[in-house]
Amino acid sequence: MTEFTTRPEITGSFGVVASTHWIASAVGMRMLEIGGNAFDAAVATGFVLQVLEPHLNGPGGDMPALVYSKQKDRIEVICGQGPAPAGATIAHYKAEGIGMIPGDGLLATVIPGAFDGWMLMLRDYGRLSLREVLEPAIHYAEYGHPTLARVSATISGLAEFFRTEWPTSHETWLPGGQAPAAQSLFRNPVLAETWTRVLREAEAREGREAQIEAARDAFYRGFVAEAIDNYLRTAEVMDASGQRHKGVLSADDMANWRATVEAPLTYDYHGWTVAKTGPWGQGPVLLQSLAILKGMDVAAMDPCGPDFVHAVVEAMKLAFADREVYYGDPDFATVPLDVLLSDSYNAERRALIGSTAALDLNPGVVPGYEAQRDLTLRMLERVSGQGAVYEPTMAHLSEKKGDTVHIDVIDREGNMVSVTPSGGWLQSSPIIPGLGFCLNSRAQMFWLEEGLPTSLAPGKRPRTTLTPSLALRDGRPAMAFGTPGGDQQDQWQLPFFLRHVHHRENLQAAIDMPLFHTTHFPGSFHPRTREPGGVTIEANYPAAVLDDLRARGHRLTVTPEWSIGRLTAAERNADGLLRAAATPRLMQAYAVGR
Numbered sequence: 001m002t003e004f005t006t007r008p009e010i011t012g013s014f015g016v017v018a019s020t021h022w023i024a025s026a027v028g029m030r031m032l033e034i035g036g037n038a039f040d041a042a043v044a045t046g047f048v049l050q051v052l053e054p055h056l057n058g059p060g061g062d063m064p065a066l067v068y069s070k071q072k073d074r075i076e077v078i079c080g081q082g083p084a085p086a087g088a089t090i091a092h093y094k095a096e097g098i099g100m101i102p103g104d105g106l107l108a109t110v111i112p113g114a115f116d117g118w119m120l121m122l123r124d125y126g127r128l129s130l131r132e133v134l135e136p137a138i139h140y141a142e143y144g145h146p147t148l149a150r151v152s153a154t155i156s157g158l159a160e161f162f163r164t165e166w167p168t169s170h171e172t173w174l175p176g177g178q179a180p181a182a183q184s185l186f187r188n189p190v191l192a193e194t195w196t197r198v199l200r201e202a203e204a205r206e207g208r209e210a211q212i213e214a215a216r217d218a219f220y221r222g223f224v225a226e227a228i229d230n231y232l233r234t235a236e237v238m239d240a241s242g243q244r245h246k247g248v249l250s251a252d253d254m255a256n257w258r259a260t261v262e263a264p265l266t267y268d269y270h271g272w273t274v275a276k277t278g279p280w281g282q283g284p285v286l287l288q289s290l291a292i293l294k295g296m297d298v299a300a301m302d303p304c305g306p307d308f309v310h311a312v313v314e315a316m317k318l319a320f321a322d323r324e325v326y327y328g329d330p331d332f333a334t335v336p337l338d339v340l341l342s343d344s345y346n347a348e349r350r351a352l353i354g355s356t357a358a359l360d361l362n363p364g365v366v367p368g369y370e371a372q373r374d375l376t377l378r379m380l381e382r383v384s385g386q387g388a389v390y391e392p393t394m395a396h397l398s399e400k401k402g403d404t405v406h407i408d409v410i411d412r413e414g415n416m417v418s419v420t421p422s423g424g425w426l427q428s429s430p431i432i433p434g435l436g437f438c439l440n441s442r443a444q445m446f447w448l449e450e451g452l453p454t455s456l457a458p459g460k461r462p463r464t465t466l467t468p469s470l471a472l473r474d475g476r477p478a479m480a481f482g483t484p485g486g487d488q489q490d491q492w493q494l495p496f497f498l499r500h501v502h503h504r505e506n507l508q509a510a511i512d513m514p515l516f517h518t519t520h521f522p523g524s525f526h527p528r529t530r531e532p533g534g535v536t537i538e539a540n541y542p543a544a545v546l547d548d549l550r551a552r553g554h555r556l557t558v559t560p561e562w563s564i565g566r567l568t569a570a571e572r573n574a575d576g577l578l579r580a581a582a583t584p585r586l587m588q589a590y591a592v593g594r
Contacts, residue, residue, distance in 0.1 A: 005506075005508040005509050005512050006508070006512050006584040007508055007581070007582075007584060007591075008508065009506045009507050009508040009509075009579055009580070009581050010579065010580040010581065010591045010592065010593045011577060011578065011579050011580075011593070012577075012578050012593040012594040013412060013576055013577060013578060013594075014032065014411075014412050014578075014593070014594045015029065015032040015038070015041070015409070015410065015411045015412055015578065015593055015594070016408075016409070016410050016570045016578045016579065016580035016591060016592070016593030017029050017032070017041055017045065017407070017408070017409050017570075017580070017591070017592055017593065018407070018408045018409075018568035018569060018570050018580045018581065018582045018589070018590070018591035018592075019045050019049065019405065019406065019407045019408070019568060019582070019589065019590070020049070020053065020056075020405045020406055020407075020484060020566050020568065020582075020588055020589045021048075021049060021052045021053055021148075021405070021588050021589065021590070022588065022589075022590040023048065023052055023140070023145065024045045024048045024049045024052055024405075024407070025045065025582075025589075025590045025591065025592045026590075026592060027044050027045055027048045027136045028041035028042065028044060028045035028407070028409055028592075029041070029592045029593070029594075030044070030136070031043075031044045031045075031128060031132070031133065032411055034128070034132065035127070035128070036126065036127060036128040036132070036133075037125075037126060037127060037411050037413060037415050038409040038410060038411040038413075038415035038416060038417045039067065039069075039121050039122065039125035039126040039409075039415065039417060040122065040126040040127060040128040040132070040133055041409045041411070041417075042065070042121065042407050042409050042417040042419055043118050043121055043122045043126060043133045044128075044132075044133040044134075044136055044137070045407050045409070046063065046114075046118055046407060046419065046421050047118065047133065047134060047136070047137035047195075048136050048137050048140060049405045049407070049421060050114075050137065050421070050424075050437075051137050051140045051141045051145060051188065051191070052140065052145055052148070053148065053151070053405050054151065054173075054188075054425065054426045055148075055150065055151050055154045055155075055425050055426050055427065056403060056404050056405050056422070056425055056484065057114075057404055057405050057421045057422050057423060057424060057425060058114075058423070058424030058425055058426070058428075058437045058438060058440075059112070059114060059115060059191070059194075059424060059435075059437040060109075060112040060114070060423065060424030060428075060429075060432075060437050060438055060439040060440050061112065061113075061114045061421060061422050061423025061424030061425070061440045061442075062080055062081045062082060062110075062112070062113040062114050062117070062421070062422060062423045062424075062440060062442060062464065062466065063078075063080040063081075063113065063114040063117045063118065063419055063420070063421040063422070063466075064077065064078065064079060064080060064081055064117075064277050064281055064419070064420060064464065064466045064467070064468060065077070065078040065080065065117065065121060065417060065418065065419035065420075065468060066264060066275055066276070066277070066417070066418045066419070066468045066469060066470040066480070067121070067125060067415075067416065067417050067418075067470075068414075068415060068416040068417075068470055068477040069125055069415055070413045070414045070415050075264050075266075075275045075470050075472075075477065076261050076262070076263065076264065077261065077262045077263065077264050077277050077278070078117050078120055078121055078259060078260075078261055078419075079113075079117070079259060079260045079261070079262060079277070079280075079461075080113040080114050080116060080117020080118070080120070080259045081113050081117075081280065081281075081442075081461050081462070081464055081466070082110045082111030082112055082113035082257060082440075082442070082461075083110060083111055083257070083329075083458075083459050083460055083461045083462075084110050084111075084443060084446065084456060084457060084458055084459060084460050084461075084462070085109075085110065085111060085248045085249045085250060085253040085458065086248075086250070086252070086253055086458045086459070087248030087249075087250070087458070088110070088248050088443060088446075088456055088457075088458055089456070089457070089458060090448050090449075090450060090455065090456050090457075092248065093107065093448055093456065094448060096243075096245055097241075097243065098241050098243075098245075098448070099448060100383065100447075100448065100526060100527065100528065101443050101444045101446055101448065101456070101526065102239040102240035102241045102245075102441075102444065102526055103239075103240045103441055103444045103525055103526030103527075104239050104240050104427060104428050104429060104441050104526075105237055105238065105239025105240065105241075105245060105247075105429055105441070106232065106235060106236075106237055106239070106245060106246060106247030106249075106429055106430075106439070107239060107245045107246075107247060107248070107443070108239070108428070108429070108440075108441035108442070108443045108444045108526075109247050109248075109249050109429060109439040109440055109441065109442075109443060110249070110440060110442045110443050110462060111249065111253050111254055111257050112254075112423075112424065112439060112440060113257075113259060114421055114423070114424070115216075115219045115220075116216055116219070116220060116257070116258060116259040117259040119212050119215055119216045119219075119259075120258075120259045120261070121417075122212055123209055123212040123213070124261075125415075129208055129211070130199060130202050130203075130208070130211050130212055130215055131199055131203070134195055134198075134199055137195060138192050138195045138196055138199075141187065141188045141189070141191045141192035141195070141436070142187065142189055142192035143185075143187065144185030144186055144187045145185065145186060146183050146184070146185065146186075147180040147181065147182055147183060147184050147185070147186040148182070148588065149182040149183075150586070151180070151186075152179055152180055152181060152182040152184075153182075154426065154427065155173045155174060155179040155180065155426070156179040158173075158426075158427060159174055159179055161238075162174065165237060165238040166237060166238075166429075166430040166431070167430075168430045168431040168432070168433055169426065169430050169431045169438065171431070172188065172190065172426075172431045172436060173426055173431075175187075188436050189436075190434065190435065190436030191435070191436030191437055192436070193436070194224070194434075194435050194436050194437070197218070197223065198215050198218045198219065198224070199215070201214055201215070201217075201218045201222065201223075202214040202215040202218065219254075220254045220255055220257065221251075221254070221255045224435060225251045225254040225255060226251060227432055227433065227434050227435050228249065228251070228254070228432055228435070228439070229250055229251035229254075231432050231433055232246070232247045232248075232249055232250070234246075235247070235430070237429070237430055240526055247429075247439075249439070262278065264276060264277065264278075264470070265277065265278050265279075265283065265284055265287065265337065265341075266287075267287035267288075267290055267291060267341060269290045269291075269294060269501070270294075270501055270502070271473060271474055271501075272471050272472065272473055272478075272501060273471065273472040273475070274286065274287060274290065274469060274470075274471045274497070275469070275470045275471065275472070276467060276469060277466075277467060277468075278330055278335075278337075279326070279327040279328060279329075279330060279335040279337060279453075279463070280327075280328065280329045280330065280461040280462075280463060280464065281463070281464050281465070281466055281467050282323060282327070282463070282464070282465050282466075282467050282487070282489070282490055282524075283467040283468075283469070283490065284323075284327070284337060284340065284341070285316070285319045285320055285322075285323050285467075285490045286319075286467065286469070286490040286493060286494055286497075287341055288318075288319040288322065288340055288341055288346065288349075289312070289315045289316050289319045289490070289494055290494075291341055291342075291343070291346040292315040292318060292319065292346045292349050292350045292353075293311065293312070293315050293350075293498070294343075294346070295346075295347060295350050296311055296350070298311065298498055298502050299502040299503070303495075303498070303499045303502070303503045303505070303513060304513055304514060304541065304545070305545060306545050306548035306549050306552070308495075308498075309516055309535075309537070309541075309545070309549060310357075310549065310552055310554070311353065312494060312495055312498070312516075313357070313516070313518045313520075313535055313554065314353040314354075314357070314358060315350075315353065316490075316491055316494065316517075316518055317358055317361075317362075317518055317520045317521065318349045318352060318353075318362065318364070319349075320487075320518075320520070320521040321361050321362050321363040321364075321521055322340055322363050322364055323463075323521075324361070324363060324376055324380065324521060324522060325363040325369070325372060325373045325376045325377075326340060326363075326366065326369065326372075326453065327453060327454070327463050328452070328453020328454045328460075328463055329453070329460045329461040329462075329463070331459075331460070331461070332453070332457060332459075332460045333453035335453065336366045336368075336369060339366050340364075340366070345364065345366075348364070349364055355552065356552050356553040357533045357535075357552050357553035357554040357555075358520075358533070359520075359532045359533045359553070360532070361377070361380065361520070361521060361522075361530070361532070363376070363377070372451070372452070372453075375449075375451055375452065376452060379447065379449050379452070380522055383522075383527075383528055383529075403422065403425070403484055403485065403486045404420055404421065404422030404423075404466065404484040404485070404486075405420070405421055405422070405484055406418075406419070406420050406421075406468070406482045406483055406484055406566065406567075406568055407419050407420075407421070407568075408480040408481060408482065408568050408569055408570040408580070409480070409570065410480060410570045410571070410572050410578055410580075412576075412578075414477065414572060414576075416470060416477055416480045416570070416572070417480060418468035418469055418470050418480035418481060418482050419468050419482075420466040420467065420468045420482050420483075420484070420489070422464075422466050422484070423440035423441070423442050424437060424438055424439060424440045425438075426438065428440055428441040429441060442462045442464060443456070443462060444462075444524075444525060444526045445462035445463050445464060445465075445524055445525075446460075446462055446463075463524070465486045465487055465489055465524050466489070467482070467489045467490050467493075468480075468482040469481050469482050469493055469497075471497075476574060477572070478571060478572055478573075479569065479570065479571040479572075480569065480570045480571075481493060481496065481497070481567065481568065481569035481570070482567070482568065482569075483565055483566050483567040483568070483583075484566045485517075485565065485566065486523070486524060486525060487517075487521075487523055487524050487525075488517045488564075488565070491516075491517035491518065492515055492517065492564070492565040492567055493567070495513070495515065495516070496510045496511060496513075496567055496569070497510075499513055506579070506581070507569045507570075507571060507579055507580065507581035508581035510569075510581075511565075511567045511568075511569065511581050511582070511583050512583075512584065514537070514538045514540035514541050514561075514564075515537075515538055515564040515565045516535055516536065516537040516538065516541075516564065517535070517536055517564065518534060518535050518536075519531040519534035519535070519536060519557075520532055520533060520534055520535075531555065532555075533553060533554060533555040534555050534557065535549065535554045535555065535556050535557070536556075536557045536559055536564065537549070537556055537557070537558055537559070537564075538558075538559055538560075538561055538562070538563060538564050539558050539559065539560055539561045540561045540562065546558060562584065562585050563585065564585070565583060565585055566583050566585060566586060566588075566589055567582075567583045567589075568580075568581065568582040568583065568589055568591065569581050569582075570591070578593060580592070580593050
């Protein structure tokens with residue numbers, strides 16, 4: 001077990017909050033201090049993160065959450081992932097002259113799901129008022145917050161593009177024509193007014209629940225939806241395709257959608273039960289990776305050694321290959337999860353792991369799905385070139401690292417939240433006039449090829465990469481964890497979880513250990529490329545480990561030390577002791593508690 005960590009593992013008995021920004025974690029803790037529970041804390045933290053990290057998430061984005069309610073005594077999934085609009089058909093997009101949905105602009109927009117997801121969590125699980133959870137976000141939008149260096153760099157890199165192509169974004173992000181300097185106070189008064197108006201309209205009604213419902217109406221059936229609809233009726237903007245396009249989202253799409261609650265998908269592993277979203281997210285990949293690794297002696301491996309890295313990478317290659325063929329919105333496609341998570345199927349998959357790195361994309365064969373597998377492989381053969389994009393990006397305009405945010409909360413009652421908000425980042429599409437925020441680009445997860453689980457269709461949820469985690473230990477709700485990172489999210493969570501389970505590393509130590517991920521499979525983000533055998537790995541690893549992995553055939557890209565992953569985690573012991581930790585990488589994430 002590691003003796004030294006970059007930070008102490010936070011411990012207490014009252015409550016813990018871990019998020020990807022120190023101010024947001026403090027805001028969440030404030031909600032616990034004034035009598036709120038874990039759900040209230042998560043909602044307030046989420047809204048503040050939209051203000052603090054606008055390059056990573058926003059009000060027009062999405063938010064899947066895993067929640068454990070002590071009162072309900074079960075884990076549930078809140079699906080704040082909006083589906084494709086009614087006008088989002090393959091025929092329409094092809095008529096626009098594109099063969100792949102761009103990673104930005106208006107064609108890439110689906111129904112914004114984050115706001116309704118947060119409101120559902122607040123109404124059905126929380127106990128604080130709408131005002132109490134919104135006021136911190138309004139404060140930082142109105143009075144300012146210290147600009148992160150990465151926010152400053154992102155805006156600076158996009159300044160000319162915003163000026164010439166997205167003038168509403170230029171007005172918001174470069175007030176006075178200048179990008180905000182790192183650590184300078186940045187304000188978004190228009191967003192502050194949007195939330196203030198939502199609150200004003202909500203408080204015209206009597207009662208907590210009625211006010212939350214009024215806020216939902218204001219966003220999806222009121223002035224917010226109206227502003228979005230008015231803008232999209234005429235706006236035609238440049239996107240990554242190199243052409244200008246109009247969007248297809250309408251006020252009717254927004255008015256007819258609600259966030260939902262569903263059962264999680266779970267898998268038992270060495271006394272733990274891990275809960276994830278269904279196959280409309282990538283969460284089952286982590287479960288299948290565990291199913292493959294279950295038959296290997298992971299505990300005997302050095303958690304920072306080459307055998308561990310090789311085994312985890314090869315298991316993930318197989319699980320992610322299956323994701324490409326079989327995953328999609330289960331409301332539109334039958335996903336054979338009973339096979340994909342079965343012992344017999346994964347014994348066959350495990351047998352494919354040899355002493356050297358696999359270079360082929362090798363999805364398994366599920367009876368009855370052979371045609372779907374063949375179609376997917378033919379399509380990937382056409383579109384997958386060299387190089388990889390594993391996070392939402394406008395790399396043709398600006399360097400961009402990271403793609404979302406994450407929150408873990410546990411309160412003294414034992415309520416737990418793990419939520420990964422994303423989308424609606426400032427690079428994704430132009431600011432909607434009068435609202436102070438932009439829309440998402442999640443539709444880029446769809447293919448414009450008929451017959452796939454991930455084929456574009458109205459009402460279908462995109463196969464998101466967002467994948468929060470909750471875990472039970474010996475049947476007792478015990479841990480919330482997750483990370484930003486697009487396709488890397490489960491790739492970083494997996495070694496963290498294995499090191500905690502098998503090597504008894506505490507949360508902070510497991511997070512601090514060097515990280516890696518593979519770029520072997522097609523990325524979920526435009527332009528959907530892959531690097532066969534590719535592994536990105538931190539320079540924290542000794543040279544001997546890197547040399548060993550190269551000798552096995554892994555094609556390494558070695559990044560600077562402390563440059564991969566933004567993991568956070570929170571845990572509750574059987575006696576009620578609470579623990580929390582957050583990555584030191586990027587020097588932003590913090591865990592707080594008492």
